[in-house]
Amino acid sequence: MNTEPKPSSATDVADAIADAVRTGARLELRGGGSKAAIGAPREAAVLDLSELSGVIDYDPAELVLTAKPGTPLVMIEDLVASEGQMLAFEPFDHGPLFGRPPGAATIGGVLAAGVAGSRRLTAGGARDHLLGFQAVSGRGERFTAGAKVVKNVTGYDLPKLATGSWGRLFALTEVTLKVLPRGRISVSVAADGLRPDQAQHAMAKALGSQADVQAAAHLPAELADPSLTVVRLEGFGPSVAARAAMIRELWRDFASARHLEDDEAARFWTTLRSLSPLDDGGQLWRVNTPPSAGPALVARLAPHGVRWMFDWAGGLTWLTFDGDPAEVRTAAAQLGGHAFLIRAEDTVRRRTPALHPPQPGVGALEARVRAAFDPLGVFETGRFLDVAHAD
Amino acid sequence: MSLVMPEPDRTVLDRRDTIVAALRLMIPGEGVIDDVRSLKAYESDGLTAYRQPPMVVVLPETVEQVSAVLRFCHEHGVKVVPRGSGTSLSGGALPLEDAVLLGMAKFNRILSVDYADRIAVVQPGVTNLAVTRAVEDRGFYYAPDPSSQIACSIGGNVAENSGGVHCLKYGLTTNNVLALQVVMIDGEVLRLGGTYLDALGLDLVGLMVGSEGLLGVVTEVTVRILPKPETARALLIGFSTVEAGGQCVADVIAAGIIPAGMEMMDRPAIHAAEAFVHAGYPLDVAALLIVEVDGPLAECDHLIEEVRAIALKNGAVSCHASESEAERLKFWAGRKAAFPAVGRISPDYYCMDGTIPRRRLPEVLARMNQLSQDYGLGVANVFHAGDGNLHPLILYDANVPGQLDRAEAFGADILRLCVEVGGVLTGEHGVGVEKRDLMPVMFSETDLAHQQRVKCAFDPQSLLNPGKVFPVLHRCAELGRMHIHGGAVPHPALPRF
Numbered sequence: 001m002n003t004e005p006k007p008s009s010a011t012d013v014a015d016a017i018a019d020a021v022r023t024g025a026r027l028e029l030r031g032g033g034s035k036a037a038i039g040a041p042r043e044a045a046v047l048d049l050s051e052l053s054g055v056i057d058y059d060p061a062e063l064v065l066t067a068k069p070g071t072p073l074v075m076i077e078d079l080v081a082s083e084g085q086m087l088a089f090e091p092f093d094h095g096p097l098f099g100r101p102p103g104a105a106t107i108g109g110v111l112a113a114g115v116a117g118s119r120r121l122t123a124g125g126a127r128d129h130l131l132g133f134q135a136v137s138g139r140g141e142r143f144t145a146g147a148k149v150v151k152n153v154t155g156y157d158l159p160k161l162a163t164g165s166w167g168r169l170f171a172l173t174e175v176t177l178k179v180l181p182r183g184r185i186s187v188s189v190a191a192d193g194l195r196p197d198q199a200q201h202a203m204a205k206a207l208g209s210q211a212d213v214q215a216a217a218h219l220p221a222e223l224a225d226p227s228l229t230v231v232r233l234e235g236f237g238p239s240v241a242a243r244a245a246m247i248r249e250l251w252r253d254f255a256s257a258r259h260l261e262d263d264e265a266a267r268f269w270t271t272l273r274s275l276s277p278l279d280d281g282g283q284l285w286r287v288n289t290p291p292s293a294g295p296a297l298v299a300r301l302a303p304h305g306v307r308w309m310f311d312w313a314g315g316l317t318w319l320t321f322d323g324d325p326a327e328v329r330t331a332a333a334q335l336g337g338h339a340f341l342i343r344a345e346d347t348v349r350r351r352t353p354a355l356h357p358p359q360p361g362v363g364a365l366e367a368r369v370r371a372a373f374d375p376l377g378v379f380e381t382g383r384f385l386d387v388a389h390a391d
Numbered sequence: 392m393s394l395v396m397p398e399p400d401r402t403v404l405d406r407r408d409t410i411v412a413a414l415r416l417m418i419p420g421e422g423v424i425d426d427v428r429s430l431k432a433y434e435s436d437g438l439t440a441y442r443q444p445p446m447v448v449v450l451p452e453t454v455e456q457v458s459a460v461l462r463f464c465h466e467h468g469v470k471v472v473p474r475g476s477g478t479s480l481s482g483g484a485l486p487l488e489d490a491v492l493l494g495m496a497k498f499n500r501i502l503s504v505d506y507a508d509r510i511a512v513v514q515p516g517v518t519n520l521a522v523t524r525a526v527e528d529r530g531f532y533y534a535p536d537p538s539s540q541i542a543c544s545i546g547g548n549v550a551e552n553s554g555g556v557h558c559l560k561y562g563l564t565t566n567n568v569l570a571l572q573v574v575m576i577d578g579e580v581l582r583l584g585g586t587y588l589d590a591l592g593l594d595l596v597g598l599m600v601g602s603e604g605l606l607g608v609v610t611e612v613t614v615r616i617l618p619k620p621e622t623a624r625a626l627l628i629g630f631s632t633v634e635a636g637g638q639c640v641a642d643v644i645a646a647g648i649i650p651a652g653m654e655m656m657d658r659p660a661i662h663a664a665e666a667f668v669h670a671g672y673p674l675d676v677a678a679l680l681i682v683e684v685d686g687p688l689a690e691c692d693h694l695i696e697e698v699r700a701i702a703l704k705n706g707a708v709s710c711h712a713s714e715s716e717a718e719r720l721k722f723w724a725g726r727k728a729a730f731p732a733v734g735r736i737s738p739d740y741y742c743m744d745g746t747i748p749r750r751r752l753p754e755v756l757a758r759m760n761q762l763s764q765d766y767g768l769g770v771a772n773v774f775h776a777g778d779g780n781l782h783p784l785i786l787y788d789a790n791v792p793g794q795l796d797r798a799e800a801f802g803a804d805i806l807r808l809c810v811e812v813g814g815v816l817t818g819e820h821g822v823g824v825e826k827r828d829l830m831p832v833m834f835s836e837t838d839l840a841h842q843q844r845v846k847c848a849f850d851p852q853s854l855l856n857p858g859k860v861f862p863v864l865h866r867c868a869e870l871g872r873m874h875i876h877g878g879a880v881p882h883p884a885l886p887r888f
Contacts, residue, residue, distance in 0.1 A: 160597025
C-alpha cells in the first residue's frame with residue numbers, strides 16, 4: 001500500500017487529489033486509521049489527513065465548534081467538557097474493536113463514518129450535529145457547504161451527505177459542529193432479569209413517557225447474569241430525580257427498578273461503547289431495525305449462536321457470530337432494517353460488503369450522487385465492494 | 392419586480408392543449424385544472440409579491456398518478472413545480488408560465504401511527520398540526536412547529552426543512568424525519584430511509600429535506616413523534632437595552648440550559664403586538680425576551696428560577712414567570728401575533744429570515760437601524776434568540792410607487808449583513824426565488840457548482856422547480872466538464888458525467 005505525503009493544509013489536500021485525478025490513482029482518505037479494518041482489503045494509496053489537526057474556533061455560548069478533520073476525537077471531547085458541553089451524539093473510538101490502542105479516532109473519521117453512541121437515540125446522530133464543512137471533491141476542487149451557525153437552510157444540506165459518506169465524496173478539510181450543554185448529573189435506572197421482549201417493551205414504555213430518557217440499552221443474560229436493562233437520565237438535579245421516580249413507577253410491573261451506583265452505571269455505558277463482551281473473534285455486526293423488531297432479530301439468529309446487546313431501545317443490535325453473513329443481512333432486511341459488517345476476517349470481508357446493499361434504484365441514485373462529487377472515481381478504492389460508478 | 396425566471400419554452404406553450412389532454416388521461420375529473428380563473432388561485436404562495444399563473448394544475452391522489460405525471464413531463468420536456476399548501480415565504484412554489492403545477496393537497500391521510508416505535512407515517516398533504524392532532528390523545532406530538540402549522544403541509548415542511556419556535560431544543564424537520572417515499576422526475580418511485588436511525592448508505596433523506604422541490608416529489612413521510620412534556624412554563628423579561636437581552640440569552644445557554652423556546656422582540660415589535668392583543672407587555676423596554684422551559688414540573692420550576700437569576704444579573708427591568716397555563720399562553724399571544732400586529736401598523740410588511748452568530752446581535756441591530764433610516768422604511772424585529780434566527784419585518788406600502796423595490800433592497804442588505812458577520816441567508820424560510828440571487832453572497836461559484844451537480848444526479852434536464860435556489864441555471868453537461876491539466880485524462884473510455 002502506498003502512502004502519500006501527509007498534507008498539512010487544505011491546499012495540500014487539493015494538490016494531492018488533483019494529482020490523483022491526473023494520474024488516475026485511487027485515494028483512500030484516512031484520519032487516525034481506527035476504522036481502516038472496516039470494509040474489504042484494498043490496495044489504494046492512503047491520503048492521511050491526520051496532520052490536518054486542531055480546533056479553529058470554539059465559542060461555547062454559540063454552541064458551535066470548528067476544527068480540522070484530523071483533530072483527535074478525545075481532544076475535542078476534553079475541550080468541550082472543560083466548558084460543561086459535549087458532542088451530544090456520543091461518538092466513540094472504533095480502534096480498540098480492532099485491537100488498536102485507544103485515542104486514534106479523529107473527528108473527521110467519526111463524521112465520515114457517521115459514528116454515534118447511546119445518546120443518538122434521543123439527541124440525534126453525527127448527521128444532526130455537522131453544521132458545515134470545507135472539503136476537496138474528487139474533482140480536486142475546494143468548496144464550502146453548510147455554515148457556522150446552528151440554524152441554516154441555505155442551499156442543499158450537504159453536511160447530511162458528508163456524514164456516513166466514508167470518504168467517497170470528498171475529503172473534509174474543516175468541519176463545524178453543533179455542541180450542547182452536558183447534563184449536570186446523570187442517573188441510570190436499571191431493571192434486572194428481563195427477557196429481550198420484556199426489555200424492549202420496558203424501554204419503549206420509558207421512551208413513550210414524560211421521563212425524557214436520554215439513552216436505553218440492554219445486556220442479555222448471556223452477557224450479564226441476570227440481564228440488565230438500563231435507561232439513562234441526564235439534566236439538572238431536581239429534574240433527574242423526578243424523572244427517575246417516573247421510571248420506577250412505570251417499571252413497577254416489570255421488576256423492581258433500582259438506581260445503578262455511579263461506578264456500575266459507568267461500567268455499563270462503557271460496555272456499550274467498547275463492546276468488550278463481543279470481543280470473541282467472530283464477525284461483529286451493527287444491525288439497525290425498528291426498535292420493536294430487536295427481540296425478533298435476536299430470536300431469529302439465536303440458533304446460530306449469536307452474542308448480542310441492544311442499544312437505542314432495541315433499535316440497534318450489536319451482535320457477533322460465526323455463520324453465513326447472509327443470515328444477518330436477510331434477517332435485518334426482513335425486519336425492516338439493515339446490517340453493517342464492522343469486523344470480520346479478510347476472507348469474509350473480501351466477499352461481504354460492509355454496507356448493507358441498497359435497493360437497486362437507491363443504489364443507482366447513490367452512485368450518481370457519488371459521481372457528482374467524484375466523476376473519475378478517485379475515492380473508489382473497492383472498500384465497499386459495490387459496483388463502482390467509475391472504474 | 393426585478394426577478395428573472397427561466398424563459399418559457401414556446402414549444403411547450405404551443406402544446407398546452409395536448410399536454411392538458413394527456414394529463415386528463417392520467418388524472419380524472421377535477422384533478423386537472425386549466426381554466427384561467429381557477430389557475431389564478433395558484434399564482435403565488437406565501438410570498439405574494441411574485442405572481443405567475445401556471446400553465447396547468449394537477450392534483451393527483453395516488454403515487455401512481457404522481458409517477459405517471461412526472462414520467463410524462465420528463466419524456467416531453469415539461470417543467471414541474473411541486474406545491475404543498477402554498478405557504479412558502481420564499482416563493483418555493485411560485486409557478487412558471489410553461490410548467491405543470493403539481494399540487495399535493497389530496498395526499499391528506501395519516502397512514503399509520505406506531506406508538507411503540509414512536510413514529511407516524513403520513514401523506515405529504517397532511518398539515519403539520521394535523522400530525523399532532525392525530526397523536527395527542529395518546530400524549531404525543533410532532534415537534535417542529537412552524538408558525539403556519541395550521542395550514543402548512545408536511546410535504547412542504549420536508550421541502551423547506553421547516554423549523555419553529557421550539558427547534559433549538561427539538562430540531563428542524565430534518566431531525567424529525569426518518570424516511571421518505573419519493574417519486575423521481577422520470578417517474579421512478581424510491582423509498583429512502585426506514586423506521587430506523589441512520590441510513591444504510593448515503594443519507595439521501597437528509598439531502599432531500601430542505602431541497603425545495605428540486606430533487607423529487609415526496610409522496611410519503613415517516614416522522615418521529617415525541618411524548619408531550621408534562622408541563623411548560625415561561626418567563627417574560629424586559630431589558631432596557633438589546634445588549635442586555637442578548638447577554639442574558641448567551642448566559643442562559645452558557646449555564647447549560649437549552650430552553651424549549653427563547654424569543655426576543657425589539658421595541659417596535661413589542662408596541663405593535665401589545666396594541667393588537669394586549670398581552671401585558673411592558674412598553675418601556677428596548678427588548679423583550681420570552682424564555683419557555685418544558686419537561687417535568689420539578690424541572691420547569693427549577694429552571695424558571697435559574698433563568699430568573701440570570702435575567703436579574705443582566706439588569707432585567709421586568710421579569711415575570713407564568714403561574715398558570717393561561718398566563719403562559721398570554722405571554723406567547725403577543726409574540727405569535729407579531730406578524731399580523733405589524734400588519735396593522737403598516738399597509739404591507741416584508742418578513743426576512745437570516746441567521747447570525749448571536750454575539751453579533753447588538754451590532755447587527757444597530758446597522759439595521761441605520762439601514763432603516765437610509766431607506767426611509769421602518770423595521771420591527773422578532774428573533775428566535777436561542778439560535779440567532781432573525782425575522783426583521785420591513786414596513787412598506789405597496790401602493791406607494793417604489794416602496795416595494797426599496798423594501799426588497801433593504802431586505803437584501805440585511806441578508807448581506809447576516810452573511811458578513813458569519814451568518815446565513817435563511818434560517819428556516821428557504822431560498823426559493825426570494826434569496827436566489829443572493830446565493831453568491833454566501834457561496835462561491837465552485838460551491839454552487841457542487842450543489843448543482845447533486846441536482847443533476849436527480850434531474851439532469853432540470854425540469855423540477857427550475858428557477859428556484861440557484862441564481863444561474865447551468866446545463867448539467869457543462870457542470871460535469873473536467874478540466875485536466877498536465878496529464879492525460881484517466882480512464883478515457885469512461886462516459887463523463
